[in-house]
Amino acid sequence: MTYFIDRRPNAKHKSAVNRQRFLERYRKHIKRSVEEAVNRRSITDMERGEKISIPTKDISEPVFQHGPGGARQVVSPGNREYLAGDRIRRPPGQGGGGEGAGEGGASNQGEGADEFAFTLSREEFLEFVFDGLALPHLQRKPLKSLEEIKMVRAGLARDGVPSRISIGRSMREAYARRIAMRAPIKRALREALDALEAEERKDPVLRNPARINELKEEIARLEKRIEAIPFIDTYDLRYHQLSAQPQPSSQAVMFCVMDVSGSMTQNHKDIAKRFFLLLYLFLERHYEKVELVFVRHHTAAREVSEEEFFYSRETGGTIVSSALSLVNGIIEKRYPSAQWNLYVAQASDGDNWDDDSTTCRDLLVKKLMPHLQYFAYVEITPHEHQSLWHEYATVADAFAERFAMRQIVEAGDIYPVFRDLFKRRLSTP
Incomplete structure (x- = not known):
């Protein structure tokens, strides 16, 4: 059992x-x-x-009960008030707001259940x-270092630990050794037995007792030598040899780009911070090999630490292309697309210099999007979209599977928009 x-x-x-x-x-x-x-x-x-x-x-759990079964004939007493088909009014004074007393709610005369x-x-x-969420289009990339390896078998060796012993190969080696060591001894034993048999067949007058005793001693010695050969020896043992083989790695880097210009009100910045905090918590929980790069921008862009990204008070005008150019430079310098999955999440109120929005579109189409797995743009504004949104819309048309745009009006939209941007999708081949 x-x-x-x-x-x-x-x-x-x-x-x-x-x-x-x-x-x-x-x-x-x-x-x-x-x-x-x-x-x-x-x-x-x-x-x-x-x-x-x-x-x-x-x-509530379903309950099964036995019915009365069979055919029954029942005679019910009549009354003066009701006839067949009459509709009976609900008795007054029972049930209250919310759940009724019969469903566990409390009445003015009884007890209820919470x-x-x-x-x-x-x-x-x-x-x-985070149920059902994942980084879109995550691909396996060649390993840039030997941090992720897999131990694979690489033949056999005479030295190793007992846990890696190859029993089958060790037994075959022992069997081959026994055959090789016994072969000459068995040959000599067979010759001695033949000589003894020939000597014993001779006429008693011609038989040589000394020769017979000598052959018997030789036969006994050879049999002891055969028995002394061990069934298995340390020389026979073989062990599986393991070697470290580099494996493809699901490495990813997420660029968090936030507009901190003067047009971004404190409420806009709070919503952006909450969106990135949710993104950070999501990545930290689900992926071990994901690096985060924080980029703040107004008229100029800077790569900053996590604390400075969320709490610095620096502000100014708005040139979004400065942030995209900085992201592109960081990718070329530190994160080659052949080795990393590249993601960008950008939060802005949509305000930008008109001429710069065209520059942003060209940067995305020509330099960034050919290397990115996914670009998520969140525009935090209750107003009409401006030039940046319209230029990004042309990028979304060209890269429909890898470029997403959503609008956030209030804090309650953060979680639904986040789930929509990072819902699990089928990977592209």
Whole structure:
């Protein structure tokens, strides 16, 4: 009989298996509650869990009962008020706002039941937040260094650790050695047996007892030599040899480009920061080999640290092409497209010098987009789109699969737009 023992650590009085089954069963309710939680709380507060409530009627279990069965004839007493087909009015004074007493809601004379509530852990909450999201068009690139390797078999060797011993090859080596070592001894033994048999066939008068004793001693000595040959020797052992083989790596770099010009109000900057914080949390959770490059720009662009990207107060005019040129220079210097998956996420209010918007389009079409896997542009404005949006629209037409544009009006649009931009897509061949 086979016994299966689940040794996964569970909290006290809880079962991990049953909890996962419960989360999967009520995934639709939980996902809706998670989306509402994301919209009403700060993105910087995303890493804590969430309390989820499910209506009691949605967790009721089906109940099977035996009916009376058979044919029955029942005579019901009549009355003076109602006839067949009359509609009976609902009795007054029962039920209140919300759920009725019969469904678990409280009435003015009885008791009710609250909705079923439970708490999602941090990991469970983030799993629902980022469910179905992935970096689009992630491709396998040649490895630029030997950081990612795979140990593969590279033949056999006489030295190694016991865990890598090749039993089959070792037994074949031992068998071959025994055959090679026994062959001359068996040949000599066969000759000695033939000589002994010939000597014993002679006439007793011509038989030589000394020769017979000598042959018997020789036969005994040869048999001992055969028995002394070991079944397996350390010389026979063979071990699997492993070698480090470089593997293709899913390396990616995400460029976070944010407009910090004077036209970007504090509310616009807060929305952009929350979008990038959500993006950063998403990348950090799902990908180990993703590097982030932060670029701020007004009339000039600079590569900055994460802290300066979110909290610096520097401002000025708007020249978006300065940021795109800087991104292109960083790619050429540090991130060759043959080795890296390149992604750009840009947040702006759409304000830009008219002449510069054309320059941005040319930079994207001629230099950036041929090397990028994906470009996501988020315009944070409640107003009509300006020249930058219209020039980017021509780029989106030319690179429909790898260029996406969305508009954010208020903070509540951040999460739906984010899910739309980074929903899981089929990779291009």
